[in-house]
Amino acid sequence: MSKKKSFFDFLNFKKKKNIKNKTKIIKNSDVIKNINIKNNNKTNTGLFNNLKSKLKNTRNKINDKIINLFFKKKNIDLNIFFKKLEEELLLSDIGINTTVKIIENLKKYSQKNNISEKKELYIILKKILFNIIKNVSIPLEYNSKKPFLILVIGVNGSGKTTSIGKLSNYYIKKKNKSVILAAGDTFRAAAIKQLSIIAQKNNIPIISHKNKSDSASVIFDAFKSAQSKNIDIVIADTAGRLHNKKNLMEELKKIIRVTKKIDIQAPHEIMLVIDATSGQNVLEQVYSFKKYVEVTGLMITKLDGTAKGGVVFSISNQYSIPIRYISIGENEEDIEIFKPNKFIDSLFTD
Secondary structure (H helix, E strand, O other): OOOOOOHHHHOOOOEEEEOOOOEEEEOOOOOOOOOOOOOOOOOOHHHHHHHHHHOHHHHHHHHHHHHHHHHHOOOOOHHHHHHHHHHHHHHOOOOHHHHHHHHHHHHHHHHHOOOOOHHHHHHHHHHHHHHHHHOOOOOOOOOOOOOEEEEEEOOOOOOHHHHHHHHHHHHHHHOOOOEEEEOOOOOOHHHHHHHHHHHHHHOOOEEOOOOOOOHHHHHHHHHHHHHHOOOOEEEEOOOOOOOOOHHHHHHHHHHHHHHOOOOOOOOOEEEEEEEHHHOOHHHHHHHHHHHHOOOOEEEEEOHHHOOOOOHHHHHHHHHOOOEEEEEOOOOOOOEEEOOHHHHHHHHOOO
8 A cells, every 4th residue: 555645745846947038847747837936938927917016015025035035145054044934924924823834844845855955945935835825726616506696794894895896897897797786784874885886887786775774685685686687696795794793693694594595505605805904813804704604715805905915825724715816906807816826926026
């Protein structure tokens, strides 16, 4: 019987130097077949450069200090090197648990393969980071049901309603889907108004009731309307629930029960919107929501306006919830499907 391969056996590789474009290519059939550090072979350079530009705050936070540590610090003791790297990862808001995991893996790999060359360790660091986020890159399969109900949840200020506008624009203009909105945040009249503006701008229907009405009934009516009108996707807003308020969480559970009267599998996606600028605080938010409902996907907002984008690695490492989309700007078009290779390459430019 063959022994089960360890993480580090899995990472064994052959190096090949490409003189023409000055890149290093690591052979590994299952983890990363081809890492181009300079990314000269991108199939869509425009989109890559856009993401790279949008993530400049996080990239500057992560990339500058780490690049300096790997490539500019000469003759530094390896133990001191790992200690300094750990400090920089923590300052990049990657989080203590994830940072410890990264450092331990990097140390073990260097010891097992007798590697002391920091440039080689840099390549391995990127691979380890890729491994952390690769399994959460699962696109949303919204064609599996019609109407497909997306229940959007999150705390106040996370960018929830704005994200609904971006999702609406994305499904209509890029995926040619019909969309209806449900103004389920009945606690704030401003939220209903904001969603109405989004519906008007995208020329799509919206179901809303008067302020302070039952949120579950609004979403139920929108779901039924989508059925009768053969609409593809229902995007339902919910109140900006403070994650420590049990009564509001119970109402969220009520919404789920009510929609199951129409379709036992509904809601088909419970998408938690989290604000990257909140840093490590989002871990507590994810934990609190997961106690009450089955969070099936994440949308991470405001990545363009923060140096705390390292939290993506913490969330992925701790919860393994699919990251469906990332929001990288204020315009409706500033939304992208989360792609690990693209994310890593946008953060590390050497």
